[in-house]
Amino acid sequence: NFRTVVPLPAVNQVMTICKILEGILPKESVRGAPAPDKKLLEYHFVFACVWAFGGCMLVDKVTDYRTQFSKWWVSEWKNVAFPEKGLVFDYYVDEAQCLMVPWDDKVPKFSYSQDAAGSGSMFVPTVEMTRLTYFLDSLVANRHYVMFVGNTGTGKTAIMMNKLRNMDPENMAYTVINMNSFSDAPSLQVMMEQPLEKKSGVRYGPPGSRRC
Numbered sequence: 001n002f003r004t005v006v007p008l009p010a011v012n013q014v015m016t017i018c019k020i021l022e023g024i025l026p027k028e029s030v031r032g033a034p035a036p037d038k039k040l041l042e043y044h045f046v047f048a049c050v051w052a053f054g055g056c057m058l059v060d061k062v063t064d065y066r067t068q069f070s071k072w073w074v075s076e077w078k079n080v081a082f083p084e085k086g087l088v089f090d091y092y093v094d095e096a097q098c099l100m101v102p103w104d105d106k107v108p109k110f111s112y113s114q115d116a117a118g119s120g121s122m123f124v125p126t127v128e129m130t131r132l133t134y135f136l137d138s139l140v141a142n143r144h145y146v147m148f149v150g151n152t153g154t155g156k157t158a159i160m161m162n163k164l165r166n167m168d169p170e171n172m173a174y175t176v177i178n179m180n181s182f183s184d185a186p187s188l189q190v191m192m193e194q195p196l197e198k199k200s201g202v203r204y205g206p207p208g209s210r211r212c
Contacts, residue, residue: 002065004056005149016052021045023138024093043093043100046080050088051135056149092131103127106134129155136163173206 024044026036050073057066070087082088082100091100107130125133132148136159139146148156164174175195179188196204 002054002069003058003063004065005058006056008056013052016055017045017048019139019142019144020048020051020135022142023135024048037098040093040095040098043080043098046077047093047100054089059151089131090127092134103131106130126155129159132156132159133163136160171210173210 021044024047025041054066054069054073057069059066066089067087070089073088074082080100082091083102086102090102092103092106093099094101104127107127108125110124132155136146140163146160148160150156161176167174173195175192177188177191193204195206197207199205
């Protein structure tokens with residue numbers, strides 16, 4: 001009975017779980033190393049499931065499906081306990097304590113930059129931006145695509161632009177495309193091809209050896 005911002009096929013949800021876990025779990029195991037803590041693995045798996053299944057829940061003026069999902073999850077799945085305060089989305093896994101702790105602990109302190117203020121690119125970290133940036137950094141590091149969906153004013157564009165501006169310009173290239181209800185496929189293709197250069201045959205890519 002839950003509604004999401006965009007349609008989410010089951011295969012998409014499963015792939016999201018795998019990609020979130022890919023960014024959390026150790027890449028390689030050392031020979032002779034002790035086996036991973038099963039309890040911690042369960043916490044990580046639950047954390048990935050919560051965001052894969054409930055991260056895109058619709059919140060509108062009539063119904064808050066995000067809150068409904070949180071209440072349903074807590075009542076149905078009790079092996080991993082969440083604190084009573086707030087929603088399941090308000091917590092992440094603290095590996096040292098093997099507990100769900102609030103994202104507030106991860107919010108970096110705001111540092112004022114006169115240059116950023118003058119250019120209009122000042123980035124003020126919040127709880128919502130901190131957790132979305134966490135997933136963005138993890139997915140991009142493993143070369144996965146990322147698309148943020150949600151209501152207006154939740155910081156989707158600001159988070160993405162902050163990430164792009166802080167990437168190494170010698171290794172990465174990006175372009176910003178503004179779209180509206182009148183945008184169509186042919187015009188989008190032209191805008192996407194403009195910053196690219198022909199490599200070989202029908203292959204196009206960013207200038208030089210950069211990735212995009």
